[in-house]
Amino acid sequence: MVKVDVKCPFCAQTASVKKYGPGSAGHQHYRCQACCRSFQVDYEYRACQPGMKEQVVDLAMYNAGIRNPQGLAVNPWSGALWLHEHGLRGGDEINIPEKGKNYGWPLATWGVNYSGLKVPEAKGEIVEGTEQPVYYWKDSPAISGMAFYASDVFAPWRHKLFIGALKDKEVIVMRVDGNTVTEEGRILGDRKQRIRDVRVGPDGYLYVLTDESDGQLLKVSPAATR
Structure with missing residues (x-):
């Protein structure tokens, strides 16, 4: 520095x-x-x-207040660009980046330092002049990778957003309505593998990349997660 x-x-x-x-x-x-x-x-x-x-x-300069971006994807139903980022100890969040706006970091955060102490520059969770996230986690799953499911192959997955979790070792599944997250669930937690990336293939399957010494590329369908 x-x-x-x-x-x-x-x-x-x-x-x-x-x-x-x-x-x-x-x-x-x-x-x-x-x-x-x-x-x-x-x-x-x-x-x-x-x-x-x-x-x-x-x-x-396009915008400010983005800490550590990990995933970027266009919401196929609203046309908005979604970005998610790592917080410190807590404070992972999803934002819709727009020109000229401030997304908080380090003034506004839902997390604390890795030591457990407050981020020195932080003024709170909601700070005037900064944008609130679309979604956030106070207990960080260490999100990674992001894919909207716009395929017609598997009806149960329509209007879902998939995000990997490195620390929580599973895939986060979120129901999306416009630019709002209405529901959160988890899949593949039984495998206990760090998830580095998620993508929807042209065949409609979800492809999941693990982050391990013997990393794997998993081909996933709704039936495989029951």
């Missing part, structure tokens, strides 16, 4: 802005120490030639 001189898009402070990872070409992540908001700066560089320095030609 290194202090750099970058102007915060929220409070316009230039000093005491900390850069934190992961940082890759064209993407740098920052947290302003003045207003405690996180933001990302996207840089587009000119082609480098011998003897020439890289030059910043564009700077843009």
